[in-house]
């Protein structure tokens with residue numbers, strides 16, 4: 001087969017210097033969640049070429065999960081061709097030790113805790129793998145082809161059962177010394193607030209995640225196991241229950257506002273994105289969130305026209321796109 005040498009800048013790594021004519025370079029991204037495993041082959045323009053989804057079999061242990069990840073990547077590599085593969089990125093929940101390729105402190109992935117996940121996947125595939133925190137990957141995805149395309153600096157908060165965070169600075173993931181930067185879910189928003197599994201009290205995710213909404217609904221005797229969506233529906237009602245539900249969203253909004261005001265004062269970035277399953281309740285929490293940001297952040301008041309707080313646009317695909325972009329991100 002005829003081959004074409006790609007022209008590359010001096011700062012780019014020669015990941016795959018030769019690719020077949022007519023075939024565009026692509027990368028494989030994996031998003032490993034608490035219940036789902038998704039993998040996709042995505043080309044340099046952001047076009048998804050192929051995708052595999054399945055559930056994660058944590059109850060079957062570490063080897064089963066690793067085998068599923070490796071099989072998904074192998075299947076995509078086979079289907080899309082090895083010659084044009086630029087690299088492999090894997091996004092996982094939990095704290096990451098980036099140099100060692102370890103996951104640490106992940107409630108969802110106890111089997112992968114303090115185990116050389118990256119090197120083991122890499123060994124089984126015979127290819128280099130980049131491991132990254134899932135929220136960091138999602139932030140990179142939004143920067144690449146989502147709501148953050150037109151900026152180089154942004155913060156993303158992922159609002160789900162927990163709260164993750166990712167920081168993009170100068171177009172790159174801000175990882176910190178070992179890879180644990182951006183953990184906004186564990187920023188204190190209520191001194192001596194609800195205890196958190198991380199050892200702190202009053203963490204953002206204890207007051208503004210979907211889990212926190214369910215817990216508040218229980219405490220306010222609205223129901224035992226109401227989802228964030230249920231509490232959104234209740235908030236539409238002009239009843240006593242509706243008022244309680246709206247109070248829950250005010251608490252969520254204030255907590256997010258405190259965290260965002262702190263982030264804005266710290267970074268002076270142009271964009272702060274929110275994503276995740278809580279977004280359908282935006283109309284209920286955003287007003288209090290914006291009032292709190294306005295009240296607590298001088299930087300926000302001074303830079304209002306240059307500072308946006310907005311919804312992310314890639315939904316739950318952001319982590320997949322971001323993971324795929326990792327080999328190109330450097």
Ligand SMILES: [Zn+2]
Pocket residue numbers: 185186187196197198199200203
């Ligand atoms: Zn915490």
